[in-house]
Structures are given as C-alpha cells and as structure tokens.
Amino acid sequence: MRKYRKLLIDVGIILAFTVLLMFPYLTKSFLAIEHDTFFHVSRIEQYAKALQHGQILPAIYPYENGGFGYGSPLFYSDIFLLLPAILHNLGLVLVDSYKLTVFLASFFSGITMYMLASKFTQKSSIRLLAVAAYLFSNYRITDIYVRGALGEVFALVGIPLILSGLYEIFESNQKYSSSYLIGLVITVLSHNLSFLLCFILVIIVCFIYLPKCSFDRYKILVSESMLACLFTAFYTFPMIEQLKSQQFYLNYYASSSALESHAMAFWQFFVNQTVFGLSGNQYNASNAMVVNIGLFLSITPISYLFLNQKERHKFLTIMLGIGWICMLLPAQIFPWEYIAFARVLQFPWRLNMLALPLLCIPSVIGIEKLTHKLKYLPICLVLLLSLEGIFHLYPATKRTFIMPHNTTWQEVTDGKLIDPYYSAKYMRVELAGGDYLPYNSPDFRSYTNKIQTTSGETITTGEWIDYGSYRFTITNPQTVVLPITYYKGYIVRNIDTAEILETSLSHNGLVSVSIPTAGTYVCLYQNTIIRMGSIWISILTCMLSIGYIIYRKRKKDIL
Numbered sequence: 001m002r003k004y005r006k007l008l009i010d011v012g013i014i015l016a017f018t019v020l021l022m023f024p025y026l027t028k029s030f031l032a033i034e035h036d037t038f039f040h041v042s043r044i045e046q047y048a049k050a051l052q053h054g055q056i057l058p059a060i061y062p063y064e065n066g067g068f069g070y071g072s073p074l075f076y077s078d079i080f081l082l083l084p085a086i087l088h089n090l091g092l093v094l095v096d097s098y099k100l101t102v103f104l105a106s107f108f109s110g111i112t113m114y115m116l117a118s119k120f121t122q123k124s125s126i127r128l129l130a131v132a133a134y135l136f137s138n139y140r141i142t143d144i145y146v147r148g149a150l151g152e153v154f155a156l157v158g159i160p161l162i163l164s165g166l167y168e169i170f171e172s173n174q175k176y177s178s179s180y181l182i183g184l185v186i187t188v189l190s191h192n193l194s195f196l197l198c199f200i201l202v203i204i205v206c207f208i209y210l211p212k213c214s215f216d217r218y219k220i221l222v223s224e225s226m227l228a229c230l231f232t233a234f235y236t237f238p239m240i241e242q243l244k245s246q247q248f249y250l251n252y253y254a255s256s257s258a259l260e261s262h263a264m265a266f267w268q269f270f271v272n273q274t275v276f277g278l279s280g281n282q283y284n285a286s287n288a289m290v291v292n293i294g295l296f297l298s299i300t301p302i303s304y305l306f307l308n309q310k311e312r313h314k315f316l317t318i319m320l321g322i323g324w325i326c327m328l329l330p331a332q333i334f335p336w337e338y339i340a341f342a343r344v345l346q347f348p349w350r351l352n353m354l355a356l357p358l359l360c361i362p363s364v365i366g367i368e369k370l371t372h373k374l375k376y377l378p379i380c381l382v383l384l385l386s387l388e389g390i391f392h393l394y395p396a397t398k399r400t401f402i403m404p405h406n407t408t409w410q411e412v413t414d415g416k417l418i419d420p421y422y423s424a425k426y427m428r429v430e431l432a433g434g435d436y437l438p439y440n441s442p443d444f445r446s447y448t449n450k451i452q453t454t455s456g457e458t459i460t461t462g463e464w465i466d467y468g469s470y471r472f473t474i475t476n477p478q479t480v481v482l483p484i485t486y487y488k489g490y491i492v493r494n495i496d497t498a499e500i501l502e503t504s505l506s507h508n509g510l511v512s513v514s515i516p517t518a519g520t521y522v523c524l525y526q527n528t529i530i531r532m533g534s535i536w537i538s539i540l541t542c543m544l545s546i547g548y549i550i551y552r553k554r555k556k557d558i559l
Contacts, residue, residue, distance in 0.1 A: 010124050014110040014131055020386060021135050022103050024145060024396035031095040032399035034148035034276075038412065039432035044097050045409040046430075047078050047085035053467040056082075057234060057535065060487060060525045062468040065427045066444055068510075071487040074242050075250075075436045077189040077235045080105075080154055095405050102144055105153045110135050112160040113360060115179070119167050120316060120365055125378035130364045132382050134160075136389035138272065138294040139352045145396040146276055146289045151191030152353060155198075158186030159357045162198055167315050169221050170209045177224055184228040189235060193345060197354055201322065208318055227541070234538040238531040245488040246505050247439040257343040259336035264349055266332070268292060274395045279347055281332055291349040293327060296385060297359045303366030311369055316362050323358030326351040421445055438486055438509030449483045454512070462523075470523045471495070474515045482511040482523055489528045495520045 019026065031037065042064070050058035057073070064070040072078075078085075083104075084097040092100070110131045117130040134140070140156065143149040165180020187195045206221065229236070243250075265281045268288065272295050277287040292298065304312070304320055330348035342348075364378075371377040403417060412429055413420050420429045425443040428434070434441075450458045451472055459480065462472030470484060484490065492501040492513045503523070506512035511523060527535075 006124065010114065010128060011111070013128055014114060015107060017110055017128075017132055017135050017386070018103060018107040020389060021106055021141075021144075021393070022099070023390075024393055024399075025099045025102070027397060029095075029405040030402040031098060031405075032145070032396065033401045033403055033417075034146055036150070036432050037098070037148035037403070038429040040101075040148060040150040041094050041098050041403070041412075042409065042430040043072065043076075043078055044081050044084050044088055044101070045094060047073075047081050048088040049467070051082075051085055051089060055467075059238070059489065059527065059531065060468060062464070062470075062484075062525075064430045065485065067449060067464070068444055068447075068483060068485045070431055070436065070485060071242070072431075072436055074487065075239055076151065076192070079189050079235070093406055094409060095403055095407065101150065102153060105150075105157055106135060106140075106144070109153075109157040109160070112157055112164075112183075113357065116160040116164045116167075116357070117361055117364065119164060120313065120361055121368055123368060123378070125382065126364050126368045129367065129378050129382050129385070130360045132385040132389075133297055133300075133360050133363060134357065136294070136385055136392065137297060137356050138274075138290050138292050138392065139356050141274055141389075141392050141396075142290050145274065145393070152194055154190035155187050155194035155353065156357070158183040158190060159194070159198060159354070162187065162202070163319070163357060163361075165224070166202065166205050169217055169224075170205070170213055171315050174220075176220060180221070181224045181228050181231075184225065185231050188228065188232045192239075193350065194353055196344070197351070201354055204322060205318065227545075230537055230541040231545075232538065233534040233541070234531075235534075237534040237537075238528065241528060241530045242488055246486070248435065249433070249437050249439060249441075250435040252439060253346065253433070253435065254344040255340075257346045259339065259343060259345070259348050260332070262347040262349065263332040263334060263336050264291065264330045269298065269331075270295070272392075274392045276395070276399070279349070291330075291347075291352060293352050293356050293359065294388075296388065297356065297363055298327070300363040300367060301359045303370055304362040305366070307366060307369050313365075316365060319358045320362040323355050323362070326355035326358065438505065440507065441485065441509040447483070451483065452481045454479050454481060454506070465522070468524050471520065472523070473520045475518050477516055477518065479512060479514045481506045481508070482513065484511045484523060485509060486511045487525070489525050489531065490523060491526045492521050492523045495522055 046061035046064060047058065050061065059074050060069050060071050061073070062069045081101065084101045087100070088094060088097045113131050113134040114127050117127040121127060143152050161179045161183025165177040165183055168174045168177040168179060187198050206218070261282065262279050263281060267285065268281070269292050271285060271290050271292065275286065275288060275290050277283055277289040279289060279291065301320055301323065304316065329351050336348055367378065367381065407417070413427065418429065420427050422428055424434065425445060426434045426437060426441065427444065431437065448458060450461045452458050460472060460474065462470050462482070465471045470482065474480065486503070486505045486509055490503045490511050492503055493499065496519055501513050503511045503513045515521065
C-alpha cells in the first residue's frame with residue numbers, strides 16, 4: 001500500500017509539472033496563434049463534424065478549403081483528437097478543446113518518461129528530475145508555444161515507451177514488450193516524420209546489439225513491430241495507397257527542402273530564452289525560434305562520463321552516444337546540402353526530437369551517481385529546472401495574436417481574425433502547408449465552385465445534400481470536372497439507376513468523371529478496398545489481442 005501511495009504522490013507531482021508547463025494556457029482565456037495552431041484547431045472542428053454524421057474514422061473533410069474538401073485524415077491520423085472532438089460536440093469551445101489536448105499529451109509524456117527512468121533508478125527524486133528535464137526542454141516549449149506542433153507533442157508520449165521497450169527486449173528476458181508495442185502505435189498515429197526517426201533509431205540499436213544478442217530477442221522485436229503494423233493498418237495502408245496514387249505538394253516539399261538553410265548555427269545551440277520567430281539560420285537571435293534542447297540537457301549528460309566502468313549501463317551508454325549525435329548533427333557545419341534523401345525531414349533540427357528523450361536518462365543517472373551523498377540535491381535541481389521553465393514560459397503569456405475564448409471556426413474562416421488564405425492559393429488556416437493537396441491544384445481563391453468541362457466551360461452548379469454528398473444534374477453526356485479535390489476513393493453514382501462511375505484525377509487536381517447519360521448524380525467518397533480491409537485488420541487485431549489477454553489472465557488465475 002505504501003508503494004502505491006508513493007507512486008500516486010509522484011503522479012501528482014508530474015501533474016503539477018504539467019500545470020506549470022501549461023500556465024500560459026491556464027492563466028489566459030485565449031489561445032495564442034502559433035505556426036500550425038489553426039491547422040490543428042481545424043482538425044478538431046472537422047473531426048467533431050464528422051462524428052456528428054457517424055464517421056469515427058473519416059477519410060475526407062468535405063467542407064474544408066472553401067468546400068473543395070481536404071483529405072488530411074488519410075495522411076495525418078486524427079484518432080488522438082477523438083476526445084477533444086467529442087467534448088467540442090458536447091459544448092466545449094474550440095480554444096479549450098485544443099488546450100486540453102496539449103495538456104493531456106504533455107501529462108502522459110511525463111508519465112512515459114517516468115516509466116523509462118524507472119528502468120534505471122529506484123529514486124523518485126531522480127525519476128521526477130528526468131520528467132522535469134523532459135517537460136521543460138526548450139524544444140518542447142517551442143513545439144507547444146512557438147510552432148503549435150501538436151503531432152510532435154503527441155509523438156513525445158510514444159518515444160520514451162519505444163526506448164523502454166528496446167531496453168526490455170535487449171536487456172531483459174521478457175517474452176514480449178508491451179511498452180515497445182504501445183510506443184510504436186502511439187508514434188505512428190501521432191506524426192509520420194517522428195515515426196520515421198524512431199524507425200531509424202530502432203535499426204541503429206538493432207545493429208549495435210547484433211554481435212551479442214540472441215536471435216530470440218530479434219524475433220520479439222519483429223513480432224511486436226508486426227503487431228503494431230496490424231494495429232495501425234487502418235491508417236498506414238490507406239496512406240501508402242494515397243501516396244502512390246498521385247503527386248502531392250508533400251512530394252515537392254520532400255524533394256526541394258533546403259536543409260542547409262535550417263541547419264543550426266553555432267550560437268543557436270546556446271540560446272536559452274523563448275523566441276517567437278521562424279526556422280532558419282538566416283535570421284538573427286531575435287527572430288530565430290529556439291530549437292535546441294536547452295542548456296540543462298546539453299550540459300548535464302557529461303556527468304555520466306564521470307562514472308566508472310562498473311557504474312555504467314550499456315543501454316544508457318548507447319542512449320548517450322546516439323543522443324549526442326542527434327543533438328550535434330543539425331549543426332550548420334554538417335554538409336546538409338548534399339544529403340538529398342534526408343530532405344523529407346524538412347528541418348535538420350528535427351533530430352532533437354530524439355536527442356531530447358535519449359539524453360534525459362543518462363543526465364539524471366549521472367547526477368544521481370555523483371550526488372548520492374547530497375540527499376537533497378536532486379530536489380533542488382528539480383526546483384531549479386522548474387524555475388528555468390517559468391523563465392522560458394513567461395513570454396508565452398504576452399502573446400498578442402490570439403484566438404479569443406469563444407471564437408467559432410466559422411469566424412476564423414470568415415476572416416474575423418486573419419485573412420484565411422494569407423498569400424496561399426488555398427485556405428491556409430485549415431490546410432497549413434497544404435501538404436496533402438494534389439500537386440497541380442488550382443488557385444482555390446479564384447477557382448469557380450461550379451461544374452466545368454475539361455476545356456474550362458462552366459455547365460452547371462451542384463449542391464451538398466448531405467455530409468460529403470455532392471449532387472448535380474447533367475443534361476448532355478460528357479466528361480466533367482467537379483469542384484472537389486481529388487483523392488482515390490471518390491465515386492459518382494447515378495441516383496436513378498444506381499450505376500457507379502469511376503472518377504479520375506483531372507489536369508488541375510480535381511475530380512473528373514465521364515457522364516454516359518443525362519441524369520442526376522451524386523459524388524461521394526467511398527472507402528477503397530484497401531482502406532476497408534485495413535480497418536477490419538485493425539479491428540480484428542484489437543479483438544484478438546483483448547481475447548488473448550483475457551485468456552492469459554484466466555489461465556494464470558487458474559494456476
């Protein structure tokens with residue numbers, strides 16, 4: 001009982017850390033608008049609308065981008081937005097729905113870091129120091145309060161679990177690792193690029209252990225990875241199908257990113273005050289956002305090197321080595337301009353997403369070993385780190401570009417706060433970088449919402465009759481282009497005969513269909529065979545896993 005009481009106290013302290021991290025949100029009724037804030041708020045709004053129409057796993061948000069539709073759920077999983085979307089439907093305003101999402105993600109990332117630290121130390125003060133270092137890192141604060149990078153905030157929940165799982169697989173005799181499985185699932189469903197980085201991390205760790213680890217350990221790793229693949233099939237397989245179906249803006253960004261422009265200049269490693277700026281080494285210190293992991297995690301890992309050989313742990317040494325590599329690789333001196341395959345990362349400093357969790361544990365273990373006689377030093381360090389957090393967070397309370405508390409999404413798209421397009425050819429407040437638009441998309445600001453021929457002649461106007469159903473009437477058989485952004489899976493059905501017509505990608509990225517006879521038709525998104533099959537794969541995997549867990553528990557109780 002005493003053990004659980006102590007654990008409960010630690011969870012309460014992690015909750016207090018999270019409250020401290022969130023105080024710019026909690027002390028203000030408004031939501032400050034950062035780089036991608038509008039995009040993620042829009043996701044909550046659109047998911048809430050989809051739920052109202054019974055779509056738990058929507059593929060398309062038909063009313064986004066001025067009614068042309070956008071398929072972001074096919075490329076950017078919204079499953080972790082289910083709770084805020086439900087609460088929004090129950091009356092919680094968008095501003096609070098978003099804040100709650102960030103709060104919960106931050107709290108659970110503190111919990112998973114605590115779990116990782118518990119693999120290496122029994123001292124609560126040291127575990128909590130790791131949590132504080134993780135939560136109050138410069139990189140995380142920039143993610144939340146400068147970039148509005150909700151996907152990475154979610155991914156920071158999963159990465160410590162992946163590290164815990166790798167430790168369990170390669171340094172213990174466990175027959176399975178639920179930590180690795182859950183961490184992998186969370187990361188896949190959070191942020192594609194974060195998962196890519198974690199995949200590379202797993203491969204590196206596998207190679208390091210290859211000479212001395214038994215084949216059974218690798219079998220566990222592969223089986224858990226395959227199981228994670230099945231759990232997330234509902235999202236990953238349809239995404240791959242869509243990526244292979246056409247070229248998107250995303251393909252352009254991945255092939256043309258100037259990595260060298262976003263590599264870190266020497267001074268950027270040491271900036272230690274939150275800056276509401278942009279990414280790029282062309283900016284000065286007052287205009288470049290802070291993307292380092294913070295002075296604490298940049299310096300304290302050195303303490304681990306002072307341990308004698310017997311006090312060092314192989315896994316921690318690996319974490320330290322890879323962590324330092326990830327921290328230093330974004331440097332401007334590295335020839336990023338010649339590494340074309342890495343352009344998909346967009347920014348070299350994204351490697352700090354790995355450096356952050358990798359360096360937390362070696363840092364605190366080094367401090368623990370060197371200060372074992374100074375009983376209260378870890379507590380003092382926690383307080384110091386918390387105060388450093390307040391110093392970094394205080395500027396976030398002074399933001400002036402804000403979304404007032406009761407703002408509706410309709411007011412945002414109507415331009416009450418900002419031009420919803422602001423220099424983009426699409427509605428930027430909803431699409432952010434427009435990564436998942438077809439590459440040849442038109443200028444949506446001026447493109448007509450009427451139905452046209454392939455030569456651009458306007459012939460008729462359609463109407464939305466239901467969520468995602470676009471009805472129109474054609475008097476002459478011909479090929480037409482509908483004012484709907486094309487994604488594989490759109491069909492057109494003749495209302496009178498129920499005949500299904502296949503659609504195709506038009507020259508300007510919209511839905512094109514050949515109408516064989518005059519009549520009234522409806523265009524809607526229908527799940528592809530791959531998407532429907534993938535959803536069932538994930539459902540069956542969940543059911544079988546639950547059944548297996550119940551079976552194992554009953555068998556254990558009988559024995």
